[in-house]
Amino acid sequence: MNDDRLIVESVDDLAKVVASESCVLPVGNCTKAPLSKANQCKRVSLQRLSGLIEYEPSEFTFTAWAGSTLSEIESELSDRGQYLPFDPMLSKAGATLGGTIASGLSGPGRFRYGGVRDFCIGVHWMDGRGRLVRGGGKVVKNAAGFDFPKFMVGSLGRYGILVDVTFKVFPKPAQSLTWSVNCSDHHAAMNAISKLASSRLEVDALDYRADLRELAVRLAGPADVLPALSQEVRRLMAGGQQLSDGDAIDYWERIKDFEWSGLENPVMIKVPLNLSKFLKLNESLQTNDQCHIHLSVGGNVGWIAIRDASLLTWLSKQLESQGLAGLVVGDREQKMQDLASSSNGGITTFQIGRWPASEMMQAVKKAMDPLSKFPGV
Amino acid sequence: MVDILDGLDSIFPAKRLLCDPASLAAFESDGLTAFRTKPLGVVIPETADEVIAVVRWCHENRVPFVARGSGTSLSGGSLPVSGGIVIALNRLNRILSLDPFERIAVVEPGVVNQHVTNAAAPHGLYYAPDPSSQSICTIGGNVAFNSGGAHCLKYGMTSNHVIGCKAVLATGEVVEMGGDSVEGIGPDFTGLFCGSEGLFGVALEITLRLLPKPQRFHTVLVGYRSLQAAGDAVSSVIDSGLLPGALEIMDALSIEAAEAAVACGYPKGAAAVLIVELEGPEERLEYERQCLEAILEKTDAFATRVAADEADRLSIWRGRKSAFSAVGRLSPDFLVQDGVVPRKRLGEALVRIEQLAEQSGMRIANVFHAGDGNLHPLIMFDGKIDGELHRAEQVAAELSRICIEMGGSITGEHGVGMEKRDFMPEMYDAVSMEMMADVRRAMDPHWIANPGKMFPASEAPALSNVGLHPLEKAGVISRE
Numbered sequence: 001m002n003d004d005r006l007i008v009e010s011v012d013d014l015a016k017v018v019a020s021e022s023c024v025l026p027v028g029n030c031t032k033a034p035l036s037k038a039n040q041c042k043r044v045s046l047q048r049l050s051g052l053i054e055y056e057p058s059e060f061t062f063t064a065w066a067g068s069t070l071s072e073i074e075s076e077l078s079d080r081g082q083y084l085p086f087d088p089m090l091s092k093a094g095a096t097l098g099g100t101i102a103s104g105l106s107g108p109g110r111f112r113y114g115g116v117r118d119f120c121i122g123v124h125w126m127d128g129r130g131r132l133v134r135g136g137g138k139v140v141k142n143a144a145g146f147d148f149p150k151f152m153v154g155s156l157g158r159y160g161i162l163v164d165v166t167f168k169v170f171p172k173p174a175q176s177l178t179w180s181v182n183c184s185d186h187h188a189a190m191n192a193i194s195k196l197a198s199s200r201l202e203v204d205a206l207d208y209r210a211d212l213r214e215l216a217v218r219l220a221g222p223a224d225v226l227p228a229l230s231q232e233v234r235r236l237m238a239g240g241q242q243l244s245d246g247d248a249i250d251y252w253e254r255i256k257d258f259e260w261s262g263l264e265n266p267v268m269i270k271v272p273l274n275l276s277k278f279l280k281l282n283e284s285l286q287t288n289d290q291c292h293i294h295l296s297v298g299g300n301v302g303w304i305a306i307r308d309a310s311l312l313t314w315l316s317k318q319l320e321s322q323g324l325a326g327l328v329v330g331d332r333e334q335k336m337q338d339l340a341s342s343s344n345g346g347i348t349t350f351q352i353g354r355w356p357a358s359e360m361m362q363a364v365k366k367a368m369d370p371l372s373k374f375p376g377v
Numbered sequence: 378m379v380d381i382l383d384g385l386d387s388i389f390p391a392k393r394l395l396c397d398p399a400s401l402a403a404f405e406s407d408g409l410t411a412f413r414t415k416p417l418g419v420v421i422p423e424t425a426d427e428v429i430a431v432v433r434w435c436h437e438n439r440v441p442f443v444a445r446g447s448g449t450s451l452s453g454g455s456l457p458v459s460g461g462i463v464i465a466l467n468r469l470n471r472i473l474s475l476d477p478f479e480r481i482a483v484v485e486p487g488v489v490n491q492h493v494t495n496a497a498a499p500h501g502l503y504y505a506p507d508p509s510s511q512s513i514c515t516i517g518g519n520v521a522f523n524s525g526g527a528h529c530l531k532y533g534m535t536s537n538h539v540i541g542c543k544a545v546l547a548t549g550e551v552v553e554m555g556g557d558s559v560e561g562i563g564p565d566f567t568g569l570f571c572g573s574e575g576l577f578g579v580a581l582e583i584t585l586r587l588l589p590k591p592q593r594f595h596t597v598l599v600g601y602r603s604l605q606a607a608g609d610a611v612s613s614v615i616d617s618g619l620l621p622g623a624l625e626i627m628d629a630l631s632i633e634a635a636e637a638a639v640a641c642g643y644p645k646g647a648a649a650v651l652i653v654e655l656e657g658p659e660e661r662l663e664y665e666r667q668c669l670e671a672i673l674e675k676t677d678a679f680a681t682r683v684a685a686d687e688a689d690r691l692s693i694w695r696g697r698k699s700a701f702s703a704v705g706r707l708s709p710d711f712l713v714q715d716g717v718v719p720r721k722r723l724g725e726a727l728v729r730i731e732q733l734a735e736q737s738g739m740r741i742a743n744v745f746h747a748g749d750g751n752l753h754p755l756i757m758f759d760g761k762i763d764g765e766l767h768r769a770e771q772v773a774a775e776l777s778r779i780c781i782e783m784g785g786s787i788t789g790e791h792g793v794g795m796e797k798r799d800f801m802p803e804m805y806d807a808v809s810m811e812m813m814a815d816v817r818r819a820m821d822p823h824w825i826a827n828p829g830k831m832f833p834a835s836e837a838p839a840l841s842n843v844g845l846h847p848l849e850k851a852g853v854i855s856r857e
Contacts (some may be wrong), residue, residue, distance in 0.1 A: 200592035229855025
């Protein structure tokens, strides 16, 4: 990607960019390439608006600049025995807090306590007039005013530029343990997920690698109690094996880093699902061996990896026919751009399948961005 | 029939279109009994199509409407609008589906909170948000006001458990937000709709996520000789890395009230009690129980009671959950506040409350969700004495300002409603208020959906008497 980003050093700089450009797309470190570009729009990076602004561990909250990388924040939290429980995605690649909210991506840990939407409790954003707007607050419980922090989750930089953000955090479990189970077929796997998700065990993460029919069950908590709980998993699953600590770390990191598929630099798509929808979708996708699916968050998110961006047209049709929507989030090698320059009329945006659309959505966009300073929706 | 209601009679039969003064009287107030207003009419739809029809009628005729469930709002959120329609949703009370395999339920807005948990129980599941009025309050109201409860620290509020919603907006447009997955793509409209206080429209179908019921609970009641000691204990628990399901404190006055009301057997002579509840699989609970014991031993406790069984646990909670209505035994009237302060400033806030009580000459009892800094000071007064209500309101206003000044919020779980709308511009600057107004206008160009709530306005209805809600007096509901 040509690095044509304007990198701002301050909020004032940002306001000047907003005032002078006709269209602005906020980005961080562009770890989600398809979401980090928009035609005829100036990309402005907030990567230098980074660092903690406030962190009081006893409050279970922190406020940081939106351009802070996940890795620096996770490291600060870890030093105080705390964490963001939703396994933020693409931390290793340099993803920022702002980009995490705007893209609305949560990792496997979303299963236990909730995702970005559940932990983002306050935001300041810059609107198209260069004004700072506040939504939410800095305390863990707050019912005053519209919940803009939640609205910003998944907003893709189309409604304003996140400047600083406040998150709720939790105490970090002392240890975790991962149990791996091979399932006889996908139906058995879905039954196992449902059973574990409804069990007394308070499972921490529950993911399924479809082509290997391999279920991964993560338990987290005090070291003393994990062996007993894992025995219960063994009993419920009638087998399986515990991954070594190294293998377990590797397994979960690969999901967070989009490296689970075995494909080199795949195009990666997020599809909200549930167990029944997965079964149906997987049936239609498994005809294509260039397409892999990993089911995360206890069956609620499908990560689809494809080798070739030209498959997006086919994939979009599959999703469309099942009433599903997909967000293309990973495309490190700019395969979609190649597609755009080819003559086959393939998909060139990050939206595939059936996205929700309504008059209300357009009305809200117009209300929040009356000058159309940000890309359209 | 009032002329203005012409047209509604083609949607509703006479028995579900109420205009007579006696019928309207039943809807003139909600849980915040300080405000009373008679609506023009009340409609009682039985289907989503009827709700859509009446909202469209309101839109076409520019008639304001207020959707209402059981009317338990403590912020005046379901207070009628003079010259407007009340849409009473209690008959839309069907659980449309409950899917234990996916762990979700789709419900109509008039379904009572507790009924969701009751329906999920045979599958080992439950619906987590537990406002104290859960035996009567409805999911529609919970969604509108993003209701809380005693377990928010660990599990979040209503919006954290709503994954999808079908609604009719004030424009008459029917929209579907979110879906049947806990994850979505695109901006989180479901999250925006939750807590919008009925200002966007009316929820028709709500998709809730269900959680597995905790295997075991460990509930401890601890007595302290000072509020400060109880507050210090909360800090110790939080700093230890434990994540309790609930952390609650009651002060001497609220203990006295609860004791008089339900004989809860709290430690005698306590200046404050702390309730800590852990939950989870028994192996983990056993480990955490020992951690908690070690922490509490180091605090300045003079009495500790561990719930021996489920009945004992419920009796501990009965004292806490009855505290608000019990205060009605100490005082003919009271106002309840719902401010939030950063946890580390709880002690400071309590000192300020004490000073306010001294200055105003009013007694203030304190009950609070200590784990998340959510205060519920109960300001006691006698509404029959001239000027007392006004003075109580001034104290309440000062408490809201203290919360804002300390970096907290004017409401943790009751919503802004009618009660705290004038403080919104103190909590949010003009630009942020303008943005909220712009979004509201996008959803409701004519401001007909629950007008007079959340935003400061001049259309306040006349104040009336203050006191227990009739259902509280009857012991049917209690406040959080």
